[in-house]
Amino acid sequence: MSATTSTSLKEALAHACTDIEATIDALLPMVPGDESILLEAMRYAALGGGKRLRGFLAVEVASLFGADRKAALRVAASVELLHAYSLVHDDLPSMDDDDLRRGRPSTHRQFDEAIAILAGDALQTRAFEILLEDETSSDATIRSNLALALARASGAAGMVGGQVIDIRGEGRALPLDEVRRLHALKTGALIRYAAESGAILAGVTDDRRDAIVAYGQNLGTAFQVADDVLDTTASAEELGKTAGKDEASGKSTYVSLLGIDGARAEARRLSDQAREALSSFGAQAAALRALADYVVERRN
């Protein structure tokens, strides 16, 4: 990717990050009473930084199709809350048992296990609630379609199903097809939804929505392959989370199946496919194209 594109992508990412952070902040107001610790934990989990890849996708696709930015930021906040809930639950002792997330104690270490489980539960609920409120769109069909697509991407046939395949697969060799399926569900479905959500919000034609779905699908898989490479090559300091975890837990990864060079080539191929899916869009899709490069070239 050219230096110019890279700079403008970084600026667009930083700009979106700031706005998404402020939107989440406003959508998770503190409350008085004994339940205030729940909101504290939800805010801790959801406002702790992160790349905001999913939120950025929602905002950027919405912008490509001319949707209202304020509405897009709500959709972006919603998908980030859904993502945050999945991280809180994945980090729990009975799952990945991870003490570190984004360079800070994970939610159950900062609070306790019960509060972490409940904060994750309530983050999921809030993600749906935000999409369904009138403020997201005045059109009930759009609100309903957004929430339905989020449910499909994140439930048993999506993200949570993928997480189950992942924990059941620890300590035994999975074939490449099963690893692909695992990640298509666990990570891919929500990234694909994030891109699609911007198209749903804008109410675009089916062929445009299909193109964005193809982009999101390839981008999501490229992201995961690159993640496997990073887990092998990067340090915990760079990642802000425990490194080398996949190998330690005996997980089959793109790297264990394809080797580092093979996995890098696979990530590049998927990134190219993501760019190709955008061929019918003009210069306004430049940031989305640059993002396809960024996800395979990033260092954390």
Added chain:
Amino acid sequence: MSATTSTSLKEALAHACTDIEATIDALLPMVPGDESILLEAMRYAALGGGKRLRGFLAVEVASLFGADRKAALRVAASVELLHAYSLVHDDLPSMDDDDLRRGRPSTHRQFDEAIAILAGDALQTRAFEILLEDETSSDATIRSNLALALARASGAAGMVGGQVIDIRGEGRALPLDEVRRLHALKTGALIRYAAESGAILAGVTDDRRDAIVAYGQNLGTAFQVADDVLDTTASAEELGKTAGKDEASGKSTYVSLLGIDGARAEARRLSDQAREALSSFGAQAAALRALADYVVERRN
């Protein structure tokens, strides 16, 4: 309550139970692959019997207002899945640590903790998904309103907020006002929603919806007060779950605050208020009236 009313209520409850069970069964189909254990756990948690009070409320109010029964059964299945998710998570070792639920091992004892957390997560998602699918209503505004009301009843400002107040209140005395608030959130909000959902589905006028909300609110509180009485007076065999838990965990309850007789009188008062809220409805509301008696007279 008269013997005739009692008999017809029991018949209506049994009839609804059978239909709700069959609806849940169809809405949680098994899948092949490593994630099949997730569906097994979701089905185990959701199909293990139970009174189906919430589902019955949805079906009965929908019927009162002439809504389609098949659609009402989907709404009933949805609220029962939401309720099942809350029980699975409440039973976890880091929360109430309960090995027994509906006379069987709780979900994390039958499977394991990770699968129980994920099954609860996916049950919540599925509850929203079912409401948002076209099959629930052809009107997107109704679908969207149902899902929004469910989110409000079950999130941080509803059921999950109440659960946090509950676990934070263990081992210290809560005043009556706080116990009332705790239960209005933890149990009351979802029971109230269950009644309201039938009115939303039928698209009734605001005054009818308000009457049903008042009914659901009083019924939900009556149910919880009666539950506190049962926890003190009934055996584990009658309850199908551990008895005497509230006292053992040092929780403030209606019984510890009002005494058994005081709590029984409170339950009766609330039950009467629930009946009064139905005064503008005719004979078609007979089962709902009988239910107000049933919740305070039940033995489990």
